[in-house]
Amino acid sequence: MPTQSRKGRVSGLLPDFPWDTIAAVKQKAAAHPGGLVDLSVGTPVDPVDPLIRAALGSVASVPGYPTTHGTPELRSAAVAALARRFGVTGVDPAAVLPVLGTKELIAGLPRLLGVGSDDLVVIPEIAYPTYEVGVLLAGAKPWRADGLTQIGPQNPALIFVNSPSNPTGKVLPVEHLRKVVAFARERGAIVASDECYLGLTWEGEAVSILDPRVCDGDHTGLLAIHSLSKTSNLASYRAGFVAGDPELVAELLEVRKHSGMIVPFPIQAAMTAALSDDVHEAQQRERYRARREILRKALVEAGFRIDFSEAGLYLWVTRGEPCRVTLDRLAERGILAAPGDFYGPRSPEHVRIALTATDERIAEAAARLS
Numbered sequence: 001m002p003t004q005s006r007k008g009r010v011s012g013l014l015p016d017f018p019w020d021t022i023a024a025v026k027q028k029a030a031a032h033p034g035g036l037v038d039l040s041v042g043t044p045v046d047p048v049d050p051l052i053r054a055a056l057g058s059v060a061s062v063p064g065y066p067t068t069h070g071t072p073e074l075r076s077a078a079v080a081a082l083a084r085r086f087g088v089t090g091v092d093p094a095a096v097l098p099v100l101g102t103k104e105l106i107a108g109l110p111r112l113l114g115v116g117s118d119d120l121v122v123i124p125e126i127a128y129p130t131y132e133v134g135v136l137l138a139g140a141k142p143w144r145a146d147g148l149t150q151i152g153p154q155n156p157a158l159i160f161v162n163s164p165s166n167p168t169g170k171v172l173p174v175e176h177l178r179k180v181v182a183f184a185r186e187r188g189a190i191v192a193s194d195e196c197y198l199g200l201t202w203e204g205e206a207v208s209i210l211d212p213r214v215c216d217g218d219h220t221g222l223l224a225i226h227s228l229s230k231t232s233n234l235a236s237y238r239a240g241f242v243a244g245d246p247e248l249v250a251e252l253l254e255v256r257k258h259s260g261m262i263v264p265f266p267i268q269a270a271m272t273a274a275l276s277d278d279v280h281e282a283q284q285r286e287r288y289r290a291r292r293e294i295l296r297k298a299l300v301e302a303g304f305r306i307d308f309s310e311a312g313l314y315l316w317v318t319r320g321e322p323c324r325v326t327l328d329r330l331a332e333r334g335i336l337a338a339p340g341d342f343y344g345p346r347s348p349e350h351v352r353i354a355l356t357a358t359d360e361r362i363a364e365a366a367a368r369l370s
């Protein structure tokens with residue numbers, strides 16, 4: 001078959017890459033005399049903690065292949081961190097699997113779990129785009145729903161939940177998650193809970209799907225997905241893990257072993273160090289808390305309404321006008337945000353403002369908003 005006819009065969013199934021659509025507005029913001037304040041992406045800007053760098057370097061001379069399952073030390077560190085930081089108990093270290101950043105896991109998960117063309121996968125109404133991408137790559141059907149009644153009599157194969165949410169910062173209470181678990185068990189669905197921002201909660205409490213108050217200590221059918229990108233500034237290392245139902249994790253391990261989806265050994269060592277230390281993680285949280293306060297105040301004073309945003313690395317704001325208009329107004333002040341339409345059709349009037357900029361850039365944004 002000529003290569004030409006393969007072009008677009010898979011990428012054609014996927015939505016346009018959203019960031020391409022804000023290139024012009026980015027250019028406009030960058031033309032500001034004080035320079036661009038880029039609050040459109042959630043990429044960390046603070047350096048990786050020395051403790052983590054030392055762990056990475058300490059094994060840099062090791063030449064052999066690492067194991068897909070990760071070292072026992074890494075898996076034990078993940079289990080201990082889940083218990084210490086989030087009160088999650090009863091996770092067997094065998095039911096932990098490191099991944100190359102959680103985006104790759106999310107994009108591949110439906111396929112890895114054998115979800116296919118007859119299957120329905122529930123994703124949040126306003127969602128991190130990779131859930132939909134994963135569903136489309138598996139040839140399955142995405143279904144946007146935040147409430148169980150929106151699913152009706154259908155039997156989904158997989159339900160993605162994301163609390164705290166990107167982009168909205170909304171936190172799902174224990175009661176809501178309990179209902180999701182009960183519903184999934186009744187209908188034979190797997191629940192994949194993306195807990196990327198669980199360690200970054202500002203108001204109230206965010207809980208894991210594996211919290212005993214949510215699942216009564218029974219992890220059957222449940223997967224908790226944890227990224228180290230935000231809480232430990234390790235986006236550049238590509239480091240995350242999935243934990244939960246031992247049978248599901250064993251299945252993922254089996255498939256990933258065959259496909260060579262292995263976290264590099266130095267990264268495994270860095271992850272072990274990061275998961276064993278809460279000091280750097282708390283310091284980072286406090287940096288974001290301070291930035292959030294400055295931006296929150298400036299946005300409210302500038303006439304924005306902030307919705308949800310109790311947790312996570314974003315403020316979900318609106319001026320009651322189309323999001324691209326707001327985006328443009330912000331760009332006039334040299335500030336780049338992410339438009340609500342990146343996250344699906346149900347958020348046409350919001351923009352997402354990231355807290356992931358240096359103190360200097362955050363202060364500059366606040367000054368420009370006033």
Ligand SMILES: Cc1ncc(COP(=O)(O)O)c(C=O)c1O
Pocket residue numbers: 042100101102103104106128162165166194196226227228229235239240
């Ligand atoms: C909700 C959510 N899940 C997962 C990820 C992926 O993170 P990573 O691939 O860096 O682990 C992100 C990154 O922004 C995110 O916002």
